[in-house]
Amino acid sequence: MTWIEKQRNILDYTLSSLFRRKGKNLALIGVYTCIVFFLASVMFFTYALKREAALILKDAPEMMVQRLLAGRHDLIPLDYGEMIQKIRGVESVKGRLWGYYFDPTNGANYTLMVNEKHFDSGSVIIGKGIEKNLPGDQFGTLPLKAQDGSYLFLKIKSTLSSDSELVSSDLILISETDFKKIFAIPEGYVTDLTVRVRNPKELTTIATKITQLLPDTRPILRDEILRTYDASFNWRGGLLLIILLGSILAFVILAWEKASGLSMEEKREIGILKAIGWETSDILLMKFWEGTVVSLSSFLLGVILAYLHIFFSSSVMFEPVLKGWAVLYPKFRLTPFIDFYQVVALLFLTVVPYTIATLIPSWRTATIDPDMVMRG
Amino acid sequence: MIQLQNIKKVFHMGKPNEFVAIDGIDLSISSHQITVFKGPSGSGKTTLLSLIGSMARPTAGRIFLFDREITSLPERFLTEVRRKTFGFIFQQFNLIKGLTAIENVMTPAYPSGEKRGSLAKRAYELLNLFGMAQKASVRVDWLSGGETQRVTIARALINHPSIIIADEPTAHLDTKLSIEFMDIMGKLNQEGKTILIASHDPMIHESPLVHRVIEMRDGKIIRN
Amino acid sequence: MILHPAILALSIGSILISLMLILSAYFGLLILKKWDLKSGSEVQLSLERKTYLISTVMAYAFSFQVLSFFLFIYTADHLSPLFSGAMCAAGTLNVNRWGYPTFLLKMINFLFAGLWLIINYTDNRAYDYPLIKWKYGLLLFAVPLILAETIIQTSYFLGLHPDIITSCCGALFTPEKQGITSSLIALPRLPLEVLLYLGAGLSIGEGVVFYWKGKGGWLFTFTNGATLIVAALALISFICLYIYELPTHHCPFCILQSEYRYIGYPIYMTFLGSGVSGIGVGALMKARSIESLKEIAPRIQKRLVIFSLLCLTIFLIISGYQMAFSNLKMVF
Numbered sequence: 001m002t003w004i005e006k007q008r009n010i011l012d013y014t015l016s017s018l019f020r021r022k023g024k025n026l027a028l029i030g031v032y033t034c035i036v037f038f039l040a041s042v043m044f045f046t047y048a049l050k051r052e053a054a055l056i057l058k059d060a061p062e063m064m065v066q067r068l069l070a071g072r073h074d075l076i077p078l079d080y081g082e083m084i085q086k087i088r089g090v091e092s093v094k095g096r097l098w099g100y101y102f103d104p105t106n107g108a109n110y111t112l113m114v115n116e117k118h119f120d121s122g123s124v125i126i127g128k129g130i131e132k133n134l135p136g137d138q139f140g141t142l143p144l145k146a147q148d149g150s151y152l153f154l155k156i157k158s159t160l161s162s163d164s165e166l167v168s169s170d171l172i173l174i175s176e177t178d179f180k181k182i183f184a185i186p187e188g189y190v191t192d193l194t195v196r197v198r199n200p201k202e203l204t205t206i207a208t209k210i211t212q213l214l215p216d217t218r219p220i221l222r223d224e225i226l227r228t229y230d231a232s233f234n235w236r237g238g239l240l241l242i243i244l245l246g247s248i249l250a251f252v253i254l255a256w257e258k259a260s261g262l263s264m265e266e267k268r269e270i271g272i273l274k275a276i277g278w279e280t281s282d283i284l285l286m287k288f289w290e291g292t293v294v295s296l297s298s299f300l301l302g303v304i305l306a307y308l309h310i311f312f313s314s315s316v317m318f319e320p321v322l323k324g325w326a327v328l329y330p331k332f333r334l335t336p337f338i339d340f341y342q343v344v345a346l347l348f349l350t351v352v353p354y355t356i357a358t359l360i361p362s363w364r365t366a367t368i369d370p371d372m373v374m375r376g
Numbered sequence: 377m378i379q380l381q382n383i384k385k386v387f388h389m390g391k392p393n394e395f396v397a398i399d400g401i402d403l404s405i406s407s408h409q410i411t412v413f414k415g416p417s418g419s420g421k422t423t424l425l426s427l428i429g430s431m432a433r434p435t436a437g438r439i440f441l442f443d444r445e446i447t448s449l450p451e452r453f454l455t456e457v458r459r460k461t462f463g464f465i466f467q468q469f470n471l472i473k474g475l476t477a478i479e480n481v482m483t484p485a486y487p488s489g490e491k492r493g494s495l496a497k498r499a500y501e502l503l504n505l506f507g508m509a510q511k512a513s514v515r516v517d518w519l520s521g522g523e524t525q526r527v528t529i530a531r532a533l534i535n536h537p538s539i540i541i542a543d544e545p546t547a548h549l550d551t552k553l554s555i556e557f558m559d560i561m562g563k564l565n566q567e568g569k570t571i572l573i574a575s576h577d578p579m580i581h582e583s584p585l586v587h588r589v590i591e592m593r594d595g596k597i598i599r600n
Numbered sequence: 601m602i603l604h605p606a607i608l609a610l611s612i613g614s615i616l617i618s619l620m621l622i623l624s625a626y627f628g629l630l631i632l633k634k635w636d637l638k639s640g641s642e643v644q645l646s647l648e649r650k651t652y653l654i655s656t657v658m659a660y661a662f663s664f665q666v667l668s669f670f671l672f673i674y675t676a677d678h679l680s681p682l683f684s685g686a687m688c689a690a691g692t693l694n695v696n697r698w699g700y701p702t703f704l705l706k707m708i709n710f711l712f713a714g715l716w717l718i719i720n721y722t723d724n725r726a727y728d729y730p731l732i733k734w735k736y737g738l739l740l741f742a743v744p745l746i747l748a749e750t751i752i753q754t755s756y757f758l759g760l761h762p763d764i765i766t767s768c769c770g771a772l773f774t775p776e777k778q779g780i781t782s783s784l785i786a787l788p789r790l791p792l793e794v795l796l797y798l799g800a801g802l803s804i805g806e807g808v809v810f811y812w813k814g815k816g817g818w819l820f821t822f823t824n825g826a827t828l829i830v831a832a833l834a835l836i837s838f839i840c841l842y843i844y845e846l847p848t849h850h851c852p853f854c855i856l857q858s859e860y861r862y863i864g865y866p867i868y869m870t871f872l873g874s875g876v877s878g879i880g881v882g883a884l885m886k887a888r889s890i891e892s893l894k895e896i897a898p899r900i901q902k903r904l905v906i907f908s909l910l911c912l913t914i915f916l917i918i919s920g921y922q923m924a925f926s927n928l929k930m931v932f
Contacts, residue, residue, distance in 0.1 A: 016475065276459075
């Protein structure tokens with residue numbers, strides 16, 4: 001048990017030594033915390049977006065079938081749906097109608113979608129982002145220009161609640177009749193088909209059968225979409241991390257310098273300790289504890305701040321960088337979520353470079369000659 | 377008990393600033409005595425004490441401590457010998473600033489892994505012995521010269537050393553405190569401790585308590 | 601390359617550790633050439649100081665090795681959704697030809713770094729450092745291996761492209777196909793089981809004999825090592841089946857997932873722990889005849905034997921428990 005007591009004693013001494021040099025150590029912890037804060041923010045943000053996407057797609061159908069014409073997505077006849085329905089293992093097939101509408105006055109793209117349950121023609125439900133964009137004098141109507149040049153004035157029934165703002169902000173829910181009028185869609189056609197199957201394990205088999213049966217179609221599996229999202233989010237987040245690596249490097253240099261640039265007084269203190277009976281490895285142990293205390297406190301502080309930043313302040317610092325492929329993106333709150341694994345990865349990413357940067361300077365300090373204090 | 381055979385210590389060997397601090401010393405020091413090394417500064421007495429106190433290794437020659445050779449011990453073991461055998465009192469006191477008196481006294485024993493409670497008790501008893509009990513939790517920066525000296529002595533005793541090494545202990549003390557210091561050394565000597573002092577203060581080498589005076593110059597012993 | 605934080609962390613960590621190890625190896629070479637404890641020269645004093653740096657670097661390298669081993673597998677597991685066909689680490693590691701070599705080297709380097717630290721610990725307890733040449737010889741042998749790991753790991757990460765189609769545990773660890781893994785699975789169960797328990801029994805017996813009589817250290821190391829190899833084969837061949845409760849799933853990585861209550865972690869840890877301390881016992885046999893280590897080495901060996909047997913026993917208990925209380929019942 002002397003081993004534990006020794007660790008305790010030396011840790012105790014280390015803490016008091018850290019407190020005696022508050023200024024220097026606080027500066028280091030401050031910079032360290034900032035680095036962890038930025039890295040953790042990027043990671044939390046990308047992970048939260050990924051999860052958000054996964055949550056949205058959770059309720060999406062396992063498979064979508066689109067028709068291709070000259071390599072481009074085209075309208076699909078409803079007859080196709082009936083043919084697919086006959087394949088064994090298919091539970092149900094539904095047609096969907098959706099599209100994009102460019103609003104020249106705002107320079108924004110809206111997503112139009114026909115909702116099955118809704119409602120009589122002549123009215124719409126709109127997302128929060130669109131509502132904000134509307135000029136105030138339209139008395140609850142939304143003018144949309146149809147394919148033939150005429151205008152439809154649709155009554156705004158309500159706005160979408162903000163639960164899932166990531167998708168709903170630019171969304172317009174519309175009736176089938178109005179939709180077909182605006183885009184001049186012929187009867188018996190839909191944008192794409194959604195397929196539900198009885199046994200998810202047969203998905204690939206059914207997809208193959210569909211391509212054989214209807215060679216001009218393309219089945220898209222939900223898992224594939226998820227994978228693409230995953231890859232693209234990883235890529236965006238990773239790119240930012242790479243940029244931040246520069247800051248890690250700068251920090252490592254700072255840590256190195258702080259650790260090697262000891263004042264005369266600090267050197268003398270180490271000399272005294274060695275003279276009165278501390279051994280080189282005891283000093284190294286002290287430096288180890290010092291590094292651990294500095295790392296862990298900065299790490300915890302940085303992670304907590306990043307957590308608050310991402311989940312409680314709407315990630316004010318990154319929004320423009322990481323999302324922003326549409327003009328209309330509103331402020332939205334991500335669901336708080338932390339994965340233990342990403343914290344471990346972050347710990348590796350910050351603590352390992354710091355520890356190694358301080359290794360040689362600590363060793364230099366620890367090998368100060370003890371008789372230095374006698375020489376004067 | 378301490379034997380030195382043809383000890384040499386050269387700093388910066390082979391470089392232009394080569395400096396021979398100890399130049400072939402043979403010496404034998406017996407236990408339970410107060411031995412004083414005298415000589416001008418630069419005569420090598422401090423270096424000799426640091427070699428005896430196993431703080432540094434000689435460039436050549438052999439040192440025996442209680443019939444055990446310590447010359448070729450690696451630093452790891454040399455430190456252990458130093459911690460268990462010697463107590464040090466330095467010229468500039470060398471207390472750690474910002475720590476309290478009792479923490480300073482405890483510091484040399486930290487690496488041995490002693491329980492904090494018993495260690496603190498022992499440190500307190502030592503401070504009490506020198507009349508410093510009520511100042512135990514005062515930061516050493518705020519102590520007077522005499523008080524600092526007594527904390528230093530208490531610290532030197534925390535690991536139960538058999539040998540006490542003092543380097544110019546009275547350089548920063550007035551006459552009264554110097555006498556007090558020698559009284560304490562006399563008491564410790566009576567308890568059986570061996571005491572080695574390097575000093576050019578006549579108060580010390582003329583003290584009746586001293587058993588032996590060794591005079592040094594230029595890294596050699598000139599009078600024994 | 602996938603710019604995943606864990607991949608960056610593993611790569612950066614490995615590269616930094618490697619740099620420190622190159623420096624250590626250089627110092628180790630100097631020590632091998634010029635070490636002379638009798639001398640009080642400044643060269644010797646500076647070499648002695650360098651031993652502290654090397655010890656510290658190796659201690660950090662070892663800790664990094666342990667943690668990165670698990671982080672590596674976990675990352676491979678975590679990335680599996682990005683590769684068509686991969687369902688766990690087995691598939692991700694199979695994406696290019698550097699995956700499995702990295703995994704294997706990580707295990708080997710764990711053993712080397714651990715062994716080095718055991719020898720270093722022992723040597724530092726003798727006042728004349730009698731193992732110093734041997735120790736730094738081993739260092740010069742181990743450092744290239746760790747460097748190789750860094751290079752291979754980097755190649756592996758660089759070769760990860762999310763659109764690669766790979767085959768995963770389902771395909772890799774099935775008996776129908778040809779190849780090393782499938783022949784591992786096809787190993788007959790009964791002889792393997794007999795060998796495992798025989799080996800374990802022998803290890804425990806030899807360990808006890810060694811503990812009391814101080815004889816047969818190497819024998820213990822070899823039996824223990826062989827038992828662990830059999831244990832690894834047994835894990836893939838039949839123990840896994842009980843954990844997964846599927847008669848055909850042999851994957852050694854899925855057991856690390858939360859679905860199986862992370863049971864893989866204690867299994868891997870006890871496996872590696874028993875291995876490294878077992879090797880340590882044999883490696884220290886030589887030190888017993890050295891004057892300054894005569895008392896110290898046997899004491900350390902005894903502790904290693906106990907630790908090794910403890911790990912082995914826990915390993916057996918965990919796998920035995922899994923087999924006994926599994927819903928899978930197999931007749932063979």
